[in-house]
Structure formats: structure tokens, C-alpha cells
Amino acid sequence: MTGTRDRILNSGGEFFRRQGYAGTGVKQIVAAAGAPLASLYHFFPGGKEQLGAEVIRRSGAIYQQLIGEIFDPAPDVVTAVRNFFNGAAETLQQTDYADACPIATIALEVASNSEPLREATAEVFESWIAEAAQRFRAVGISTRRARELAIYMVAALEGAFVLSRAMRSTEPVKIAGAAATAAVRSALPESGRQRSGLRTGSPARR
Amino acid sequence: MTGTRDRILNSGGEFFRRQGYAGTGVKQIVAAAGAPLASLYHFFPGGKEQLGAEVIRRSGAIYQQLIGEIFDPAPDVVTAVRNFFNGAAETLQQTDYADACPIATIALEVASNSEPLREATAEVFESWIAEAAQRFRAVGISTRRARELAIYMVAALEGAFVLSRAMRSTEPVKIAGAAATAAVRSALPESGRQRSGLRTGSPARR
Numbered sequence: 001m002t003g004t005r006d007r008i009l010n011s012g013g014e015f016f017r018r019q020g021y022a023g024t025g026v027k028q029i030v031a032a033a034g035a036p037l038a039s040l041y042h043f044f045p046g047g048k049e050q051l052g053a054e055v056i057r058r059s060g061a062i063y064q065q066l067i068g069e070i071f072d073p074a075p076d077v078v079t080a081v082r083n084f085f086n087g088a089a090e091t092l093q094q095t096d097y098a099d100a101c102p103i104a105t106i107a108l109e110v111a112s113n114s115e116p117l118r119e120a121t122a123e124v125f126e127s128w129i130a131e132a133a134q135r136f137r138a139v140g141i142s143t144r145r146a147r148e149l150a151i152y153m154v155a156a157l158e159g160a161f162v163l164s165r166a167m168r169s170t171e172p173v174k175i176a177g178a179a180a181t182a183a184v185r186s187a188l189p190e191s192g193r194q195r196s197g198l199r200t201g202s203p204a205r206r
Numbered sequence: 207m208t209g210t211r212d213r214i215l216n217s218g219g220e221f222f223r224r225q226g227y228a229g230t231g232v233k234q235i236v237a238a239a240g241a242p243l244a245s246l247y248h249f250f251p252g253g254k255e256q257l258g259a260e261v262i263r264r265s266g267a268i269y270q271q272l273i274g275e276i277f278d279p280a281p282d283v284v285t286a287v288r289n290f291f292n293g294a295a296e297t298l299q300q301t302d303y304a305d306a307c308p309i310a311t312i313a314l315e316v317a318s319n320s321e322p323l324r325e326a327t328a329e330v331f332e333s334w335i336a337e338a339a340q341r342f343r344a345v346g347i348s349t350r351r352a353r354e355l356a357i358y359m360v361a362a363l364e365g366a367f368v369l370s371r372a373m374r375s376t377e378p379v380k381i382a383g384a385a386a387t388a389a390v391r392s393a394l395p396e397s398g399r400q401r402s403g404l405r406t407g408s409p410a411r412r
Contacts, residue, residue, distance in 0.1 A: 018318050018319075019228070019315065019318065019319050020226060020227075020228055020229075020314065020315040021226075021229075022225070022226055022228040022229030022315075023226075023227075023228030023229075023315060023319070096318075097317060097318065098317075098318045104314055104368050105311075105314040105315060107368055107371070107372045108226065108310055108311040108314060108368060108371065109225065109226040109228075109229060109311060109315070111303060111304075111371035111372055112224050112225065112302075112303065112304040112371075113224075113225050113229070118372060118374075121372040122372045122373045122374070125369050125372055125373060126373070148381050151369065151377065151378050151381050152362075152381050152382060152385050154365070154369065155362060155365035155366045155368070155369050155378050155381070155382050156358075156361060156362055156365055156382075156385075157365065158364070158365035158368045158369065159360070159361035159362055159363065159364035159365025159366065159367075159368070159382075160361045160365065161314075161365075162310050162313055162314060162361070162364045162365070162368075163331050163357065163360065163361050163364065165313070165314065165317035165318075166313045166317055166324060166327040166328045166331055167328045167331060167332070168324075168328070171357065172357050172361050175354050175357050175358050175361070176358060176361050176362075176365075179358050179362075179385070179389060183385060
């Protein structure tokens with residue numbers, strides 16, 4: 001059975017992701033978690049802001065794991081990146097364009113208003129970038145280029161989510177996915193391209 | 207002198223952009239506009255949601271113009287795209303990472319909660335995509351590819367804004383800008399590449 005603290009974190013995460021931080025009241029969070037309001041302040045003495053920071057870090061860790069779960073079983077990094085965007089497009093459709101990035105809405109809301117929450121979102125983005133960059137380095141891409149590709153992949157997905165949710169279409173996620181896939185493919189050293197089953201020397205189509 | 211209605215729209219736009227829609231109260235908006243609360247309901251009988259929709263469309267129109275103001279004087283589309291991202295990076299730095307996209311925060315907040323506001327954000331994104339796609343078609347890129355490039359450019363910028371604001375760094379915007387610039391360059395037909403002063407046949411570096 002899930003403990004009260006976890007249920008409050010899950011409930012907060014769901015609301016923040018779907019309707020943002022400012023638009024979610026603490027009463028709404030505890031009600032959905034089936035917990036008394038006092039328990040929120042018991043587990044999170046800093047109130048909503050502390051809960052927000054913990055929700056951000058927790059969602060960040062879950063999605064960091066997800067990067068591994070997508071990359072590790074894939075036959076090569078190019079396929080992994082393609083699967084990553086395809087999975088995101090599927091989730092969008094299945095959830096009626098509600099479930100995209102768990103922290104993007106909060107990240108934009110708090111960037112100029114709450115240093116503790118902004119720092120939490122920055123740490124999460126850095127952790128995702130590091131996780132993806134590690135996969136790119138592992139196939140022989142230079143440290144600098146691997147970080148650039150990782151930042152580019154995360155940014156492309158985040159921006160595509162903004163457009164896809166607004167336009168209720170997976171088109172932006174698919175276009176961003178094709179671009180990210182091509183970028184990673186063209187960054188692979190020759191040996192990596194061979195390993196990934198791609199003909200060497202052919203210019204990457206974007 | 208700016209009328210009350212315009213001052214309320216400007217004030218709402220500033221707050222929504224920096225702290226989001228849900229986190230902004232109508233009292234805060236009219237106070238900053240130097241207007242009585244009653245005037246908000248006089249000009250916007252639908253209240254905050256109507257104001258929100260008008261702010262979104264107005265910001266959208268201003269930024270659509272901005273695309274033209276950046277693209278039209280540029281010597282070629284590749285330079286225009288580069289200038290577009292460089293200008294965004296400069297604005298971020300100059301405003302302490304507060305001023306990025308005027309509607310992204312609202313777009314994420316309302317996507318699953320308010321159909322009128324979601325539709326307004328979708329219309330704005332479509333108008334930006336159409337504006338950029340028109341520039342790409344004008345240099346000989348096919349209609350389909352021009353739309354893809356435009357979606358890709360807007361998505362890359364939106365996602366880079368999310369990361370740049372959170373991380374307080376222009377690195378994501380610069381990386382997204384380099385990628386978008388390369389994408390547009392490689393989509394140019396041969397004659398367009400010559401016109402843009404780029405050697406033909408050289409593979410685009412990403």
C-alpha cells in the first residue's frame with residue numbers, strides 16, 4: 001500500500017503536470033490523495049513550495065530512468081531516439097494531449113518567481129541531458145557534441161510538446177523526432193554508423 | 207496616450223508571460239494598468255478568460271510581425287533564422303531570463319483546461335508557422351518541407367526557451383539555433399544556396 005506521503009506526491013505530480021503549479025491548490029492535492037490537509041504540512045513543512053520541489057525532483061528521476069529504459073534495449077542510439085519521440089507521440093494521443101513533460105509547465109511558471117523551484121527544474125533538465133549525453137558518448141560521439149545533441153533532443157521534445165498540446169496534433173512531435181533522429185545519425189562516427197546498420201557516407205536526410 | 211483597454215491588455219500580457227495565467231490575479235493586472243477593477247469587466251465581459259484569449263491573440267500578432275521584421279531585412283533565410291535565435295538569446299540575457307515566448311506558459315497551463323484559451327494558443331502557433339513557412343517557400347522549398355521546417359523552428363525555439371529559462375543559460379537557445387540554421391540551409395534548393403552565398407554541394411554541418 002502506498003503511504004500518505006507518496007500519495008500526496010503522486011497527486012501533486014498529476015495536477016502540476018496537467019494544470020500547472022499556480023492553478024493547483026493544496027486542498028485539491030490532498031483531497032485527491034485521500035489525505036487530511038494537516039498531513040501535507042506534516043510531510044512537507046515548507047508547504048506547497050517544498051511539495052513542488054519534491055514533485056519536480058521525483059518526476060525528474062522517474063523520467064531519467066525512462067531514458068535508460070528506452071535507450072538500453074534499443075539496437076542502436078538512432079533507433080533509441082526515434083523510439084523516444086514515437087513513445088511521446090503515442091502517450092500524447094492516449095492521454096488526449098494531457099501527459100507530456102511532467103515539469104515543463106512548472107518550469108515556465110516558476111522560472112522568474114521561485115528560486116528553489118527553478119533550481120529543482122534546472123537540476124532535472126541537467127540530469128536528463130547527462131543521461132542522454134552518456135548514451136551518445138558511449139557510441140563514440142565527442143563529449144562536447146554529445147552534450148549538444150542531448151540538449152538539442154530534450155529541447156526539441158519540450159518545444160514539440162508545447163505545440164502538440166496546443167494544436168492537439170502529434171505532427172510537431174513527429175517532425176521534431178525526425179530532426180533529432182537525423183541529427184544523432186549524422187553525429188555518429190563511421191564505426192557507430194556501421195554498428196547502427198546505416199550505410200556510411202550517405203548524407204543524413206533531415 | 208494609451209487607452210485603458212490597451213493598458214489592461216499590456217499589463218495582462220506582461221504578467222501572463224512572466225508568471226503564467228493561473229498565477230496572475232485580475233486585481234494585479236488592473237492595479238499595474240492603473241485602472242479600476244470594473245473597467246476590466248467593462249472591456250472584457252467574459253472576465254479573465256476573455257482577457258486571456260485577447261492577450262494571447264494580441265501577443266501572437268505582435269510576434270508574427272516580428273518574424274517578418276527579422277526575415278525581411280536579412281540577406282537570406284539562413285541568416286534570418288540565425289538572427290532569429292540570436293535575438294532570442296540576447297533578449298533572454300537582457301531580461302534576466304524572464305522574456306521568452308509570450309504564450310508558452312499559458313499554452314501549457316490551459317491545454318487541458320480551457321478550450322477557448324487552448325484554441326487561441328493553437329491559432330497563434332499556426333500563424334507563426336504559416337509566417338515562417340511562407341519565407342521558406344519563397345526561396346524554393348516545397349510547401350510540405352517549408353511547413354515542417356517552420357514547425358521545427360518554432361518547436362526548437364520553444365523548447366530551448368524552457369531549458370534556457372530553467373538553467374539560466376543561453377546555451378540551449380544557441381544549440382537549437384545552430385540546429386535550425388543547419389536544417390534550413392540543407393533544405394535549400396541549389397539556386398537558393400547560391401543566393402544565400404553558401405557554397406553548393408558542401409554538406410551542412412550540424
